[in-house]
Amino acid sequence: MAQKNKLKYIILGLLGERALTGYDIAKAFTADIGEFWSANHSQIYPLLKRLETAGLITHQLQVSGEKLEKKVYSLTAAGQAQLQDWLHEPTRELTASKDxxxxxxxxxxxxxxxxxxxxxxxxxxxxxxxxxxxxxxxxxxxxxxxxxxxxxxxxxxxxxxxxxxxxxxxxxxxxxxxxxxx
Amino acid sequence: MAQKNKLKYIILGLLGERALTGYDIAKAFTADIGEFWSANHSQIYPLLKRLETAGLITHQLQVSGEKLEKKVYSLTAAGQAQLQDWLHEPTRELTASKDxxxxxxxxxxxxxxxxxxxxxxxxxxxxxxxxxxxxxxxxxxxxxxxxxxxxxxxxxxxxxxxxxxxxxxxxxxxxxxxxxxx
DNA sequence: GCTGCCATGTAAGACGTTACATGATTAA
DNA sequence: TTAATCATGTAACGTCTTACATGGCAGC
Incomplete structure (x- = not known):
């Protein structure tokens, strides 16, 4: 499983702060959070779909200008709950930092x-x-x-x-x- | 490509010090080197075969006790050269340490x-x-x-x-x- | 005899990167 | 008008982990 789907929780965590598009989430990894995790949009978009199917997040369409559609994602109650579960879980592994x-x-x-x-x-x-x-x-x-x-x-x-x-x-x-x- | 085959160079580097079995190499990741990289034997054994096919390493069979065969790998001249190339290459990426x-x-x-x-x-x-x-x-x-x-x-x-x-x-x-x- | 370590492999599947693909909007 | 950025997706491929599988050796 390579890393046990930490990205899932990062997405839930980010959406716990406020509603975001996939693009916004991808950008977060070029800012502070990028110091301690990385992810590309090609990994994020498919995962957003999977998380929505799983009922952890939903999205609303928002139109910018004439036609540009954004999918603005937000947490469901189930997503909120899984986020809290993750936060409450002990964190025992000190990942080897590859250098x-x-x-x-x-x-x-x-x-x-x-x-x-x-x-x-x-x-x-x-x-x-x-x-x-x-x-x-x-x-x-x-x-x-x-x-x-x-x-x-x-x-x-x-x-x-x-x-x-x-x-x-x-x-x-x-x-x-x-x-x-x- | 996820990480551009750094494990290859770690193996070449370890074999540059002295001849080792796949098992020895796997063990190295539980010692000092494990602080800055990790790898399991299931990743190491297939890679050793590939490196040998590529002519970068060779092995000699060594028998312990009655039947136990070890494959003791060592660097070829080509492997030595690639190791040196890697060491001389600039290292520009500061990998995000996942925490x-x-x-x-x-x-x-x-x-x-x-x-x-x-x-x-x-x-x-x-x-x-x-x-x-x-x-x-x-x-x-x-x-x-x-x-x-x-x-x-x-x-x-x-x-x-x-x-x-x-x-x-x-x-x-x-x-x-x-x-x-x- | 049994436990722990030595020793080597394969398979399935998840994770991650790079590249391919497309199109809209905004500000200089 | 053109460059930068916003915005969303898929495909191919490489890496990494977990689990499956097997067997020998050494010391107690």
Missing amino acids: EFILKLYFVQNANDPLLPPMLTEQLNLHQAKLAHLKQQMARKFSDQASQIANYGHFLILQHAIEREQGYADWLARTLAQKNEH | EFILKLYFVQNANDPLLPPMLTEQLNLHQAKLAHLKQQMARKFSDQASQIANYGHFLILQHAIEREQGYADWLARTLAQKNEH
Whole structure:
């Protein structure tokens, strides 16, 4: 089952906040939620149909402009219930975070391999760029305490992502610095 | 293509260190490498066959005891070359680390939801347990500087995993503590 | 003798990515 | 008018998990 249909719950969770189109849901994965899960629209649209057949969500047609039809999905009572069940379930598995760079590092046997400095530098740049982006988001969305409380989950997720990236970048920088000592 | 066959390179990388059976490779994912990738034997055995057909690896039969045949795989020159190619390639994608717990948190709207403290506590326990295990590994394998240099990739991976878990646990503890202030 | 680990495989099905396909709306 | 974005879908294919299946070896 590969991952036991977590996407289903993400969709239910998003619809629990407000009614959304499939397109909106797909977009959510390019924002905050994308830090901790990913999904493409080609996975989302079929699943929305299945969830509707299962009675967990419904949709209303909404017309934009002349002809463009949107399907605006919302939770049914059954969907609401399954969402709550999921939230109340214990979460016991710590999924192994797949990280290709770390794997490469693992296979660079020699601590003095000339490949190491450019590899570390490249990753450092990537993580610093991401960190900067996340901090910007944080400043833009959660500058005041009121908004932090109003969107608590949002806020926590961003905070955690920032700390993770900061830690990653620090580790890379430290490892690089140690190489340069010699 | 889901993940563009990273497992192939992990196998090449492991065989680059020394000859291994499929069983050994599967076991590697329960050790250090499991922190950053996962794979089951049912994925590994067929891939080994495909890699051999492709000329990247070969195997020698080794008999244990009376009849038990092992296939001990090792890299060919072509496999060695592809491994090096992979290591030299830039690594540009920062894979979204899928984390079910964080997702749940995201959907707990209310900062005062009574669900939060037990959820946070449960995760804290999980991450602290993992952290303890990782530290133990570190102490056991890399107590002296010589072994750190001799197995540099190994060492870095463990160090990074420890820092990641420490950061995660700290964040959870901090978030919990803030809840208890009120 | 039995338990746990070593060792290798296949099959079914779910999950995920990339590409193919189409068309409307909005703002510069 | 044209580019970017909104909006929805399907097809093909690759990856990953779970379960099925089998048998040997080592130590207690």
